[in-house]
Amino acid sequence: MDGRSLATYRPTKPELAVFVSGVTSMGLEILAVRIVAPQFGSHIYTVGGILTVFLIALSLGYWQGGKRAALATNRQMSWIMLATAVYVGVVIYASDLLLSTTSTLALPPRYASLPAVIVLFGPPTYLLGFVSPYAAELSDKQGTGEASGHVYALGTIGSIVGSGATTFVLIPAMTIDTIGLLFGLILVATALGLMFPAFPRGPTVASVLVAAMLVVAAGAGPVALDHRGDVVYEADTAHQHLEIVDDGDVRTMYLDGSRHSATDLTNPDRHVFTYTKYFHLSMLAVDDHEDVDRVLFVGGGGYTGPQDFAQRYDATVDVVEIDPAVTDAAEEYFGLERGEDLNVHAEDGRQFLRDNDQTYDVIVLDAYKQDQVPFHLTTTEFMELASDRLSDDGVLYANVVSSPSGSGSEFYHAQYRTMETTFPDVYSFRTSDANSVQNVQLVATKSETDFTRADFAERNAERDLGVNLEGAVDNYMSDPDTSDAPVLRDDRGGVDGLLDPMLGQRYVIEETPDGEPASSDEPDPEPVLEADSAPATTPGPDRPSLARRA
Known part of the structure; x- marks a missing residue:
């Protein structure tokens, strides 16, 4: 593709779907580390488990999507986008509950994070895996090889954008919930784009409801009493999850869920x-x-x-x-x-x-x-x-x-x-x-x-x-x-x-x-002997309250 054709290039609907699926799948993978680490730690087993679950879920999605690709339509892909957005809303709203629940399972420590990763990120990643074979089937490229190569290239470019943007732009600037909301709304917008210019009543109404659900999930997280005290500050930095918690006269800094420093406010x-x-x-x-x-x-x-x-x-x-x-x-x-x-x-x-x-x-x-x-x-x-x-x-x-x-x-x-x-x-x-x-x-x-x-x-x-x-x-x-x-x-x-x-x-x-x-x-x-709040057993904070609260 020369410079002139690149300037006038307009992606087809299947191409748009593949690109967005790449952006969101890799973005969620990066985000998963920040969501899971405060509960289970950020050691190699947590990170490796996340990579493994995402790859397995995508592979299953590719496989099942390929089997059903002969019946693929843009409308079906729009429903996949909406279903994925719904599950992103679940991740935003219920991640703390799911993390604390799965952490009680009797598993060896190195595998402790796997159930949480599977429950939180397996379904949306599996759904996104359907998009590539569907898009290859709907591609206007000549031949299976050309269509497949085109889809792989667009999906990989989307993954690059999702990884880079999430790592270097979104995480330093936004809260976890806000980033999740952004990904969810991108999926909803893509679902609407796949139906353009005709907007069937069912998918259109569903898109509006899903968008509203995402906004509610991001703005009104579950009410939870933090056993550690009053969270006076919370942020996701480029390196870790940072919290400042006041428990009586003692102020403690938590990094990725573990106590790191403390000071006595009265002494x-x-x-x-x-x-x-x-x-x-x-x-x-x-x-x-x-x-x-x-x-x-x-x-x-x-x-x-x-x-x-x-x-x-x-x-x-x-x-x-x-x-x-x-x-x-x-x-x-x-x-x-x-x-x-x-x-x-x-x-x-x-x-x-x-x-x-x-x-x-x-x-x-x-x-x-x-x-x-x-x-x-x-x-x-x-x-x-x-x-x-x-x-x-x-x-x-x-x-x-x-x-x-x-x-x-x-x-x-x-x-x-x-x-x-x-x-x-x-x-x-x-x-x-x-x-x-x-x-x-x-x-x-x-x-x-x-x-x-x-x-x-x-x-x-x-x-x-x-x-x-x-x-x-x-x-x-x-x-x-x-x-x-x-x-x-x-x-x-x-x-x-x-x-x-x-x-x-x-x-x-x-x-x-x-x-x-x-x-x-x-x-x-x-x-005074006291056990640290171990990441594998301590419920995470009420993440929707990421703004400073004095």
């Missing part, structure tokens, strides 16, 4: 999550904490750790947070104040270290989740890069989500062994007496130190950090047996397989009691 100096207090163990590992001039946090979240370091020490704190929306939420809801002592960089942590020759005394790695770990921040190559950016007696601190031993400890052991390949000494501290999945803290020193528990206790007593670390020092662990653990490398990280045993396990986060000050000379009180 901002309190370390709500005990593990954030452990960050200060890095100041016991350096030669002299008063000589610490620059600290880097990889991962910002609610910025509770970076702000605490900036206020407590005479040091400049750099924070690398890949998601700008998270930083914006921290400014709005967690009191983040940027300044000369606290600098924020919106980029990947490894890229920042690679492109920046700044030397740091302490690097705090706080970018891991229970079900999703950026593998490129775990490997030997990353550890060598971090070591190059540390001062001679610098410290790398890693907040690892894992079990200290037994089932669920594989990632901890692999991370420990990988850090040992670069750093002379690595120390680990558990944050809970339970052997559940928890925040295990690793402290690696660039110089040889050979610290014992007594050494850490002595330094804690001698140094005026303003933070009571007695409980953290007491949780010092002996070196784990890592003989069977792999060394993580860029070319064969294998992190997802190491996280697999933790799927479905209870993630325990210790919390300090209400009213505990940030600094104290008294030992830590008995901790």
Whole structure:
């Protein structure tokens, strides 16, 4: 097709149907990740399950559509478009209910998301699969080969548009429900276009009713009481689902359904999550904490750790947070104040270290989740890069989500062994007496130190950090047996397989009691043991309330 014919090209009705089916099928596939991840996590099994279900549903649709293609008409395709739009309305309105219901099924954790994906996205994808063979049958192209190739090309172009637009335009700018509404209305408009210029009464009335249903579904979602508290802010960012939830005096940031940061609104100096207090163990590992001039946090979240370091020490704190929306939420809801002592960089942590020759005394790695770990921040190559950016007696601190031993400890052991390949000494501290999945803290020193528990206790007593670390020092662990653990490398990280045993396990986060000050000379009180809201068991939020609610 030359330039002149391309400029005057007008798609036929079957061609329009194929293009729109490609746009919506791929758009729904991208959207499925954002809908399902807050409930079941965004690990490889969730994403792989979504891809598998979509491909199976499309294949079944192609097969059944091909068998019935001899009877295909534009009117039949319009009914397919309307039926798909109806199911998109179901997804908009009832996704939370369907997700929470299917999550109770007794399935191995790696397969837990499959029922939800099948129920939510199997039927509409199956229906869209009918469009391509119908369009090939109705094509005005000469020969089966030419007609099939034309349909495949248009469908693929539609998929490219749907994937790119949903990923780079729609998700950053709109809520999940609004995007679903947009796809539904596009399907309704296509159904009407397939009937143009004649508008039979039945399909026309149905189109109006379906459009009205979509608007109602997007604007009046199911009433649900969020057990976590009052959702004061909610958004889908380019990277994850972000929520700010107030439960009494405690404000918590949730990322993809998991708690990430928390602050006490009546006592901002309190370390709500005990593990954030452990960050200060890095100041016991350096030669002299008063000589610490620059600290880097990889991962910002609610910025509770970076702000605490900036206020407590005479040091400049750099924070690398890949998601700008998270930083914006921290400014709005967690009191983040940027300044000369606290600098924020919106980029990947490894890229920042690679492109920046700044030397740091302490690097705090706080970018891991229970079900999703950026593998490129775990490997030997990353550890060598971090070591190059540390001062001679610098410290790398890693907040690892894992079990200290037994089932669920594989990632901890692999991370420990990988850090040992670069750093002379690595120390680990558990944050809970339970052997559940928890925040295990690793402290690696660039110089040889050979610290014992007594050494850490002595330094804690001698140094005026303003933070009571007695409980953290007491949780010092002996070196784990890592003989069977792999060394993580860029070319064969294998992190997802190491996280697999933790799927479905209870993630325990210790919390300090209400009213505990940030600094104290008294030992830590008995901790409050609380399980994180695991994505596989926690109902999702009332998604229609995505606007800010003060």
